Amino acid sequence: MNVLTFDSDDKLNEAAANIIIGQIQTTPRAVLGLATGGTPVGIYKQVVREFNRGMFSFRNVTTFNLDEYVNIPIDHPESYHSYMNSHLFSHIDLPAAQCHIPDGNAADPADECRRYDEAIELSGQIDLQLLGLGHNGHIGFNEPAHALIKGTHVVDLAEETLEANARFFDSVDDVPKQALTMGVGTILKAKKILLVVKGADKADIVKRALQGPITTDCPASLLQTHPNLIVLLDAAAAGKLS
């Protein structure tokens, strides 16, 4: 595990963006695993800034997002489809057929999960997976549980997750209660994982995830087993690491 700490948000975003851009420059047909949430917003902004300087292209890149809410209209401003369009996809030259986000409105969610896993397999596996971290240690929407699921599946969101994501909706009651998420098996199969965490409110969970026991109670702790994990933290999120 390679852990780097940054004293400014700009430097952290730049470092994360450079890892993504470097992956595309060395592997033009890269398969990227993408994340949503507050954390990657500045990273995507920096990727778009560099893209506009004409140094690289997404023409041959394929992307798979980690998750999507269940039963949220695709054009709802808080759907992860809308998030990805507004923060990244509408600003770059990534062909629409090469962006994949689970369909939270699928008539048969189990079938959609199978289809999503097959598409990832067919792509030849994810070269670089970008991850944020939930306050309860979730990655994607893999919530703390007695057992974790390997592939894409439907998940009931934890109370803490509903509360954490209420800031994006009018009230906590408006947050969708379920999501489709890539499983931890798929996440851990990525050739390289880039975990980015910001803020003092995540310092305790960063400590548990990176230096605590490996347990399904903290799904991110499984990342400790990954052979190629890069962790970028701001000073506040790194505050409790020994």
Ligand SMILES: N[C@@H]1[C@@H](O)[C@H](O)[C@@H](COP(=O)(O)O)O[C@@H]1O
């Ligand atoms: N499903 C997403 C995760 O992929 C994200 O990493 C995490 C942290 O989000 P944030 O970066 O807003 O703290 O929670 C969300 O609910």
